[in-house]
Amino acid sequence: MTLDLEMEEIIKVFFEESFECLDAMESGLLTLDTTADRETINTIFRAAHSIKGGAGTFGFMEIAEFTHSVETLLDEMRNGMRAVTPDAVQVLLQSVDVIREMTQSAQAKQPILTVGADALNGELARILAQKNVVAAAPITDTAALPAAAAPVPPKSAPQAPGNVAVTSISGWRIHFVPELTLFETCNDPMRIFAELAGLGRLDVTAHTDRIPPLPTLDATHCYLSWTLVLHGAIEQARVIEVFDWVETVSKISYEPIYLAPDAGVPSAVGAGAAAPVAARPAAAAEPAAAPAAPLVVAKAGSDAGSIRVATEKVDALINLVGELVITQSMLGRFAEKYDPEDLESLRRGLIQLARNTRELQESVMQIRMLPIGFSFNRFPRLVHDLSRKLGKKVELKLCGENTELDKTVLEKIGDPLVHLVRNALDHGMELPDKRLAAGKSETGTLELNAFHEGGSIIIEVKDDGAGLNKARILAKARERGLVEPDEQLSDEQIYNLIFVAGFSTADTVSDLSGRGVGMDVVRRNINDLGGHVQIFSNEGVGSTIRIRLPLTLAILEGQVLRVGKEIYVASLVSIIETVQPTREHLSSVAGRSELFKHRDSYLPIIRLHDLFDIEPDTRDIAKGLLVVVESDGRRVSILVDELLAQQQVVIKSLETNFKHVPGLAGATIHGDGTVALILDIPGLIHNFLERQSGRIELAA
Amino acid sequence: MAVTILAVDDSASMRQMVSFTLKHAGYTVVQATDGVEALEYARANLVSLVLTDVNMPRMDGITLVRELRQLDTYKFVPMLVLTTEAGQDKKMAGKQAGATGWLVKPFNPEKLLATIAKVL
Numbered sequence: 035m036t037l038d039l040e041m042e043e044i045i046k047v048f049f050e051e052s053f054e055c056l057d058a059m060e061s062g063l064l065t066l067d068t069t070a071d072r073e074t075i076n077t078i079f080r081a082a083h084s085i086k087g088g089a090g091t092f093g094f095m096e097i098a099e100f101t102h103s104v105e106t107l108l109d110e111m112r113n114g115m116r117a118v119t120p121d122a123v124q125v126l127l128q129s130v131d132v133i134r135e136m137t138q139s140a141q142a143k144q145p146i147l148t149v150g151a152d153a154l155n156g157e158l159a160r161i162l163a164q165k166n167v168v169a170a171a172p173i174t175d176t177a178a179l180p181a182a183a184a185p186v187p188p189k190s191a192p193q194a195p196g197n198v199a200v201t202s203i204s205g206w207r208i209h210f211v212p213e214l215t216l217f218e219t220c221n222d223p224m225r226i227f228a229e230l231a232g233l234g235r236l237d238v239t240a241h242t243d244r245i246p247p248l249p250t251l252d253a254t255h256c257y258l259s260w261t262l263v264l265h266g267a268i269e270q271a272r273v274i275e276v277f278d279w280v281e282t283v284s285k286i287s288y289e290p291i292y293l294a295p296d297a298g299v300p301s302a303v304g305a306g307a308a309a310p311v312a313a314r315p316a317a318a319a320e321p322a323a324a325p326a327a328p329l330v331v332a333k334a335g336s337d338a339g340s341i342r343v344a345t346e347k348v349d350a351l352i353n354l355v356g357e358l359v360i361t362q363s364m365l366g367r368f369a370e371k372y373d374p375e376d377l378e379s380l381r382r383g384l385i386q387l388a389r390n391t392r393e394l395q396e397s398v399m400q401i402r403m404l405p406i407g408f409s410f411n412r413f414p415r416l417v418h419d420l421s422r423k424l425g426k427k428v429e430l431k432l433c434g435e436n437t438e439l440d441k442t443v444l445e446k447i448g449d450p451l452v453h454l455v456r457n458a459l460d461h462g463m464e465l466p467d468k469r470l471a472a473g474k475s476e477t478g479t480l481e482l483n484a485f486h487e488g489g490s491i492i493i494e495v496k497d498d499g500a501g502l503n504k505a506r507i508l509a510k511a512r513e514r515g516l517v518e519p520d521e522q523l524s525d526e527q528i529y530n531l532i533f534v535a536g537f538s539t540a541d542t543v544s545d546l547s548g549r550g551v552g553m554d555v556v557r558r559n560i561n562d563l564g565g566h567v568q569i570f571s572n573e574g575v576g577s578t579i580r581i582r583l584p585l586t587l588a589i590l591e592g593q594v595l596r597v598g599k600e601i602y603v604a605s606l607v608s609i610i611e612t613v614q615p616t617r618e619h620l621s622s623v624a625g626r627s628e629l630f631k632h633r634d635s636y637l638p639i640i641r642l643h644d645l646f647d648i649e650p651d652t653r654d655i656a657k658g659l660l661v662v663v664e665s666d667g668r669r670v671s672i673l674v675d676e677l678l679a680q681q682q683v684v685i686k687s688l689e690t691n692f693k694h695v696p697g698l699a700g701a702t703i704h705g706d707g708t709v710a711l712i713l714d715i716p717g718l719i720h721n722f723l724e725r726q727s728g729r730i731e732l733a734a
Numbered sequence: 735m736a737v738t739i740l741a742v743d744d745s746a747s748m749r750q751m752v753s754f755t756l757k758h759a760g761y762t763v764v765q766a767t768d769g770v771e772a773l774e775y776a777r778a779n780l781v782s783l784v785l786t787d788v789n790m791p792r793m794d795g796i797t798l799v800r801e802l803r804q805l806d807t808y809k810f811v812p813m814l815v816l817t818t819e820a821g822q823d824k825k826m827a828g829k830q831a832g833a834t835g836w837l838v839k840p841f842n843p844e845k846l847l848a849t850i851a852k853v854l
Contacts, residue, residue, distance in 0.1 A: 040754055048747030080789045084745045087787075087818065090840025091751060098840065218803070220812040220834040225852050279835030282826060 048088045049141045055081035056134050063127050064414045066118055075118070078126075079108040085133065097136045100151040103158045104129045110162070124422065125157045127415070205234070205291040206273055208262040212284040216256040221280050223260065229276045234266030263291070343401050351397050358390045399586060402442075406484045406493070407435035409448050413455060413482060420459045427466050427477040428459060434484035439491045440586040443563055447493065447583065450556040454495040454579050455480065457552070462499030462577055472574065474498070490565075490582050490591075490607065498576040502569070504528050529569035530667040533557040561665060561716050563587065564605060582607065590685050590712065592702075594678035595661065597642045598650045601710040602674075603683055603702060608715040610662040610669065612677055617656050630660055630671045637662065637671045640722050645697060651675040665716035668723065672713075685712060696721060736762040737854060738779075742772040742786035742798065743816070752785065755843040756850070769793025773801050776808060783854060784813040785837075788824055796824070796831045803832035812853040816841075 062078040082105045090098035104126065110116035132150040139146045208230075212223065230236050244257040251257075264273065270288060277286050365383045368376060410432050421428040439447075458480055466476045481496040504525065511517040511531045523531075533553050560567050565583035584590065584607065592603040619631040620639075629636040639660065643650035652658055652675065660671040683702035688695055688711075699714035739761050743749040746767075753763035764781065766772035768790040776784070784802060786795035793801075795815050802808040812834040817824045825836055837849050 041751075044747055044750040044754060047750055048745075051745055051747050077791075080744075080791065083789045083818070084748075087816075087839045088745055088747050091748065091842070217810070219829065219832050220810055220853065222853075229852065279829075282829045 045092055048092050049137060052085050052088060052137050053134070055085050056130055056137070060127065060130050060415060061411075063123050063130065064418055066123050072112075075108065075112050079105065079112045082108055085137075089137075094136075094140050094146065096146040096148050096151065097133060097140065100129070100136065100148070100155065101133055103155055104133070107158055107162060120422075122161050125154065125161060127418070129154050129158070203267055203290045203292060205263060205265040206268065206270070207289040207291055208264065208273070209259075209287045209289070210262060210277070210284060211259040211286070212256050212280060214252075214255040214257065216280065216283055217254055219279075219283065221283075223256070223258070226276055226280065227260075227262070230262060230264055230273070233268050233272060233276070234264050236265070237263040239263075347397070347400055351394070351401070354390060354394045354397055358387075358394065361386045361390055399589070400438075402440050402586065402588070403438035404441050404444050405436045405438050406444060406491075407432075409444055409451060410435050410482055410484075412448075412452075416452065416455060417459065417480060420456065421463075424459060424463075425465060426459065426463050428463055429477050429479050431479060431481045432483075433481065437484040437486060437491060439484075439583065440588070442587050443491075443583055443585075446559060446563055447581070450559045450581075451482075451493070451495065453552050453556050455482070458495055458497040458499065458577070458579075462497040462501070464500050486585075487582075491585055493581045493583065494578055495581075496576065496578040501573040501575055501577050502529055502532070502571040503573065507531055525571075526569075527667070529571060532569070533567070533667070564590070564607070566607065566665070588685060589682050590702075591680070592683045592712070593661075593680050594710065595642075595674045595713075596676040596678055597646075597674050598648045600646070600648050601678070601704070601708070602642070603710050603712045604661065604663065604672075604715060605699075605712075606680060608663045608665055610664050612659055612661045613671075615656055615658075615660050620655055628655070630655075632662060632669070632671065635669070637669050638722065640670055640672045640718060642672055642674055645718075663715050663719070665719050668719055670719050670722060672718070683710070683712070736760070737783070738762040738764060738781045739783045739785055739850070740764050740766060740772060740775065740781040742766045742769065742784070742790070742795065744768050744787065744790040748787065748816075751843075752846065755846055759847050761850075769795065769798035769801070772798055776802055776805065780807050781811065783850065784808075784811060785816065785850075786813065787816045788828070796827050796833075799828060799833045800831035814849065814853065 058081045059078050062074050062081070065074055066078075082101055086098050086101040086105055089095075089101060107116070107122065107126065111118055111122070116122070132154055135150060136146045136148075210223070210226075216223070227236065227238055239261045241259045241261070242257070244259060245251070246257065270290075273288060274281075277284070280286075361383060365380070365387065368380055368383075413432070414430055417428055417430040463478045463480070464472065464474075469478060470476055479498050481494070483492075483494040483496065485492055507528050508517065508523065508531075511528075511534075512519055516531065516534060517523065533556070557567050560581055560583070563583055564587065565581055568580045568582070569577065570580065571577035584605075590603070591606040593606050593609055595602045595604055613632070615630055620628065621631065621636070622628045628639040628641075630639050631637075639655065641653075642648075643653070650658070655673055658673050658675055659677060661674055661677075662669060662671050685700045686702060688698060688700050691701070695711075697714055697718045698711050699717070700712045701709050702712060703709055737760075739756055741749055741752045741756070741763055742765075743752065744767055749765050749767070753765055756763045764775060764779070766775055769786070770792045772784070772786065773793065784799070786798055788795040799813050799815065802811070802813065813832065815824070815828040815833045815836040816839055817828070817836045818839050828836055834853055835849075837846065841849075
């Protein structure tokens with residue numbers, strides 16, 4: 035039925051809206067950590083209020099009830115009756131999580147569990163019960179409102195004493211004297227009388243004594259007053275409810291009419307009146323329970339592979355395609371009739387085509403680009419929760435949230451970043467007293483920074499904590515046999531040790547980090563994305579972890595290399611430098627392995643022509659070029675014949691078009707239609723060192 | 735002539751639920767997302783009933799009612815405020831601003847229609 039379908043759509047909107055509200059609450063609560071301004075609290079309150087209203091209306095009573103408790107606390111904060119304490123903020127944040135879970139269950143048409151809510155209700159009650167010391171000062175002006183509101187309902191009627199009244203009352207005499215201004219709020223006495231008549235037989239007597247002489251009569255005023263007699267055993271609450279809207283602009287008194295206590299009817303009437311009330315929540319729940327299932331599937335499907343694109347990006351594309359069509363029709367003319375005199379126009383057309391193509395490429399790339407803010411967003415909460423747990427004071431600074439990067443890169447960088455941030459908080463940041471003792475401010479700063487640098491994106495995780503302890507890392511590495519006892523390592527090499535699998539210097543293993551799993555995974559993930567990690571550290575001052583990533587995975591900044599007749603492409607970011615080796619820098623170990631002395635270390639030499647079995651210009655290393663490449667902090671040199679251009683190449687997958695070939699990351703097509711293979715530098719290094727292990731010694 | 739109702743709520747789901755219900759009951763519905771938008775519409779158009787939420791950004795429902803009552807064309811237009819059971823003080827404020835009455839949230843379609851039928 036279309037009715038149900040439409041309702042389903044509306045409930046879908048409710049869910050979306052609720053999640054937006056929850057996000058707003060969360061980010062609002064996180065800013066309360068530092069500054070508690072009124073507008074923020076208002077926004078949080080409004081969000082909670084919206085969720086409650088919607089949840090109740092759409093029949094998700096568990097959500098409505100729990101959100102109500104949350105709202106109560108927020109309302110007190112909003113009115114200045116309660117101070118914003120870290121404790122309260124924490125409970126509110128947990129409440130956001132609980133409401134989110136409940137809403138997700140509701141969306142998935144699963145039963146809404148109230149375990150989390152029940153637990154937090156206790157917490158909320160505890161906070162609400164606390165006598166609020168801090169509020170003493172601001173309470174004076176702002177709290178005046180609710181205080182004044184409290185004694186408001188002036189029930190002029192005798193309090194009908196509960197059950198006894200119901201059985202013995204046979205009707206009500208109501209004196210209704212509205213203020214002259216009754217009509218200004220568009221309340222019509224006739225409406226009220228009609229409603230009363232719906233409860234029982236009604237006698238109405240109008241009093242005209244207030245009507246002034248005609249010249250002074252204001253037609254918009256209500257001069258009449260009434261005495262109403264309503265017959266029947268009707269609960270007072272039901273009668274009062276009818277006058278609910280006019281109560282404040284009228285004098286109303288309710289007088290019970292008692293009759294001989296032989297009437298057996300009342301209880302039956304009472305039961306009849308109660309029934310529709312009880313039926314209501316059930317009715318509301320019905321349309322809500324019906325939909326959801328197909329909706330959830332659609333949601334999951336759309337999340338996985340789709341991108342939300344700003345309209346202007348699409349408009350730019352359409353615009354470009356339009357230009358392309360014009361260029362095409364312009365060039366199309368030459369196919370029909372070519373006159374050598376047209377050569378100049380042809381050339382111009384081709385230049386235009388080239389420009390269109392480039393712009394189109396850029397625009398399409400733009401579509402895949404998303405601001406890194408999407409990934410950064412989760413950190414305020416994470417840092418808040420973690421620093422609380424660790425008893426540390428940390429301020430998080432986010433910079434360059436608008437820096438855009440490829441969607442795939444963005445998705446895959448999230449987890450490594452979380453790991454790095456956790457590490458920084460757990461190991462890097464000191465406890466407040468330790469910081470004070472070291473002459474630093476009590477609150478540490480953790481900075482997440484993203485920016486573009488020469489075709490790459492740089493993401494930095496920077497803390498002003500203790501920095502890496504070189505001595506301890508080295509000692510640990512020696513203990514594990516990762517480093518020879520007399521081996522001398524540069525700072526960088528020492529720092530890179532923390533990326534080795536199973537390496538951890540943490541004295542105590544916490545549930546956050548320090549198990550030695552992690553940093554190696556972080557580095558592998560980043561390498562998989564074609565990026566690399568660098569560590570800068572200064573003991574006592576802090577550390578910076580710098581991640582360099584390609585802007586996109588579809589296009590590679592490449593260095594084109596030639597070996598014999600074959601053309602290869604190597605990722606520019608992995609190349610350290612290219613040198614023309616002299617014979618005194620070359621040596622060979624154990625007959626087969628060749629080494630190249632590069633500055634202070636010896637690098638193994640990979641002969642590409644041997645690896646891929648091709649005929650090079652020369653087999654003499656001194657006559658070729660050595661390209662020094664690095665991955666995972668390991669360096670090798672690759673022998674090639676010639677360096678060609680540096681250019682962007684579009685990566686074509688070998689797996690989808692052919693099959694996986696060790697040492698190759700993909701292929702690309704050159705302008706002249708020939709195919710060049712893209713070298714998989716990390717794979718090359720890994721495979722080569724595996725094969726050579728045991729045969730050569732790496733260091734000098 | 736169809737009866738036109740101005741429904742004001744910052745929550746899209748509530749707005750849609752309200753207008754869906756009202757449309758099916760044969761009313762014409764105009765939606766506004768907050769007080770500012772509603773007031774802007776009301777300055778140029780006349781409706782038979784205003785139905786507004788209280789908590790909204792930019793301009794809340796109470797202020798909206800007060801502002802609307804200032805307009806000559808809206809002096810005698812019924813205005814209902816959607817409020818929550820907790821909002822006793824809101825009811826008072828709404829009344830003082832000139833609201834005809836209120837509808838307590840959560841409500842279901844029947845209750846909404848019954849309440850509206852009372853004032854139209």
